[in-house]
Amino acid sequence: MAMALLCLILLFKSMPSDFTTDVHKHTHKGDKGYCSENDWLESFTVIRRLINNGFHRELVSHVQCAAAVPEGSQVLLLEKLPQGVYVDPYQLTSTQEHSDTQCLCVQVLLASEIDLEAPAYLSSGFSALVYASRDPQCSGCFTTTLPVHARYHRPAGSGEAEQRVSIESPRLLVRAKESTLPLACPQKKVTEAPCTAQNHSLCTWLEIHYQQELEAVSLQIPVGDQRQVLAVCTGTLSVTLLCCCMILGAVWKHGLFQL
Template sequence: MSSKRGRSVTAAIFIFFALSCLNSISTTQVGDSDEMSDPDTFCISDQYIMQSYFTTQSSLNDSEFRNFLLLHHQCPENIPSEDVPVVAMLQHRDITGEGSHRHLLTSIKLRPFHSHELVIVERLPLGVFADPFELQSLQQRSAFRDVSVFGDTDLEQPSFRSNRSVVEIHVEINGSGEISVKLPLHARYQPIGENGYSRVEFGEPDLFLCSRHVLNKGQEQRRCLVLSIGRSKTQTRSVVWEIPAGIRSHTEYVSVITFVAAVLSALSILVASVLSSKVESCKITKQL
């Protein structure tokens, strides 16, 4: 009996120490996660954030984008950080316009900052694209401070042969801190479906607050604060563009009609050429 009692006491002591160790480990992990919850920052020397990404990546990968910025672009110690509270809220987001040319409207409320600019990264879904020449024209008219398109910029490719593209917009922060951006978008040719429409859904944009360039070892760099990144779906409401597409059940009818129209066109051209040659021969005969 005494041996069994001793074994039970030993087991109870062992369980007590095990629970204590697990508690200390979980406390340490919570402390580390609290430290990670601080605002994330990174430093870049390129003109655009996406320019740094696409120098090493051939296509956009949403899961790798955040890690690429925060792990590969850590800020040097001599670039000062600004410990200021940041208040940014996505107020409104919608698709406006008609037809295959629309505008993606985004309204953001941001606390005013001096010597800073807001960088908006729109990771466009498959099926839509932004015209770089049109955006450059808007930049020249001071709609944006700076703008550029990365990724698949081939405007002629249909949706099923294209890759995603990214638009990076730089906006000067005004005194009120309220910013509205209207991004012109165009629909690509959609694949054939069952209901005649292709559903394209937009996620939330990535938002960064970037300072002016700071000289670091002969190279200009600037610190960017991550306001929002990595959300594939908008938290306000879904922003959807239903783009017209061909209906699969109509392909046979379209093929038959196209074939008949091509045959009739060829016959009409042949008849017209024969009649024209006869008229010319009659004129020559009369002259003789």
């Protein structure tokens, strides 16, 4: 466990403030035949959903490619999460620690340290790099599961019982062998990002435009009613005073006092 925490601390300290660097967008003409051989890059679809209920959810993303994906290709999702949710880095470390891999580092890179206790109105959004893994049951499919937790929100003054928090669509990055990447093709946006969650050396990735079934996923978070503040405070204070009086009465009745 100590090794896992040390790995997590080193991860934060060595993480740059900006994950990705847009190198340039190639506009010169490449070989049309070579570019047409990489049509697989235009056939990606991303399906996202939130599972579980309440304040603790899992954001599941399925990345599917209709064409054959070259062996050894990697898929990376650049998530931009809103201030209404957070990711627990200690949970990620614990999950990785109990997995079958030997490395204790997480497979998610966070842009900054996260305050787990801060409410939504005192927090800010953050970015995370989520490295997808191949789905052995589906050819050309990758999947990620990111645990997300809802933050406490201010009570609503309009009587609304829930607050909607939307998670926008991620950027999709693909990395393969240099010989299979169409870096010289037009309209291909080349980006540099960490090679893996453990190797922070920058590698060349291509940002892919993909199809998505839903524009964004969202979760409904229960919030308090501002109009009930007086009643709640009065009731809480009354119950607290009553309990204190009962405890003092029991101590006075059954206690042993020395004069």
